[in-house]
Amino acid sequence: MNNIQTEHLSPDASGLSRAAELLSAGGLVAFPTETVYGLGADARNDLAVARIFEAKGRPRFNPLIVHVASASAAQRYVTWSDTAEKLARAFWPGPLTLVLPLKPGTGLSPLVTAELPTLAIRVPAHPLAHQLLSTFDGPVAAPSANPSGKISPTTAAHVTEGLSGRIEAILDGGPCPVGVESTILGLSGTPTLLRPGGIPAEAIEQILGAPLAHHTTADPLTAPGQMLSHYAPGARVRLNATSTTADELLLGFGPVDCALNLSPTGSLTEAAANLFHHLHALDAKQPKGIAVSPIPDTGLGRAINDRLRRAAAPRD
Ligand code: TXA
Ligand code: MG
Structure with a gap:
């Protein structure tokens, strides 16, 4: 499927309302976050989420991060804990993803979690991401907006280069300020660093008052997407x-x-x-x-x- 006319949306009220409208209709919309551009879809819509995997060429076993506007919205989808509360207060909105037990019956598409019992969730800090999530008023599943295995996108031009013709729209917010993806922290057991990212591990350890466990081997149950070859340029x-x-x-x-x-x-x-x-x-x-x-x-x-x-x- 390479024949969609991809709309280029400007970072203003009309661009935002068009982006939210497309998400509601099951469309794929790339949007800026403080880390990298995300490829968003309504996380409750099976078909829309399936199209994310298709557009990226992403293996179905690799689950997606859900983006929400606030920590209270996150608590609808995951079992919250004191540790989650502490970290959300310290780092949300911002480049930290928490992996927590998925609550049953939340209406999220099972494709989002690739059938895992946990959900990765974050509240992004980018003002456009925040406005889009508030306007859309629902959970947005969003991996990085690049073909699977390739270099992540930090500008709208990078998204166009990789995914034009496969997605409904790109909301152009200029370059992403942080430039590397969110830190992913597993919180269903001992707090474990699953992916280093925009919030340094040292800062998290300082809030927790204890060292983080480190995910070492490519254990597919705890860190399903941490393939060794990734972000690969041609050279x-x-x-x-x-x-x-x-x-x-x-x-x-x-x-x-x-x-x-x-x-x-x-x-x-x-x-x-x-x-x-x-x-x-x-x-x-x-x-x-x-x-x-x-x-x-x-x-x-x-x-x-x-x-x-x-x-x-x-x-x-
Ligand atoms: O900064 C970011 O996190 C960006 C922006 C768009 O928010 N998103 C991002 O998504 O980097 P993606 O799909 O490129 O990377 C998400 C990673 C994958 O490695 C995936 O395997 C992992 O998160 N993940 C998702 N759900 C998980 C879960 N339940 N348990 C463990 N890892 C999970
Ligand atoms: Mg990625």
Whole structure:
């Protein structure tokens, strides 16, 4: 299905009401969040949710995050806990996804959770995402708005490049400020970091007053979507590079001579915001390889290195 006329919606009242109208009619609408663009559908509509998987080429066993406007809306869908309350107060709205036991009989499509007993849910901080969720007034299932396995989108142009003709609309909110996806935290047992992301693990540990458990192996029951190869550009990717070969372009960090720099001053916040944008831009030059400078593995650096390791992983 590659023949839909994808509407480009502007970030104003008429764009927002059109986006909400399309969602209500079972359409797929890409919208900006503070992390990356999401590909939204009404999470209660089986057909609409099924179309997300089809448009992305995403395996059906990989569940989706539900986006809602507030923590009280989240509590309709999941069994809440004191830990969830603490973290929601500290980090919502914002780039933190909580995985909690799914309440029965909520009306969510079973495709959203891929039949798991848990639901991943978050309240995004981007003003347009918030306005869209409030106008639509329902749960929105939204993975990142990229073809499965490819580089995540941080601009409307990235979404157009990957999904134009497969989705009803793109709400253009400019570049996403955080630039890496939400941190995913499993809360059905011991708090476990399932995916490093926009909220550093250290900040979460500080609120919890205890270290997080780390998800280590690719356990399909707790972290179904953490495939090793992901975010893959066309070029092969080499990490911790201090020099380049003739057929490589250098993605730099800090004061180095390079094709594109994630942050000349060595700011991890700036590097996260630039990461997917620069990977898209370097890949468009079609080099054989992209070499990447070493990046410190603390704070947001953990999310950046996680994405880069997956971009560099063998593709099979
Ligand atoms: O920042 C983000 O989280 C973005 C924006 C659009 O909100 N969304 C995003 O969605 O990154 P996606 O689908 O690209 O990644 C969601 C991840 C997948 O790895 C999926 O396997 C995992 O969340 N996930 C979803 N439901 C889960 C569950 N019940 N238990 C464990 N992991 C889950
Ligand atoms: Mg994704």
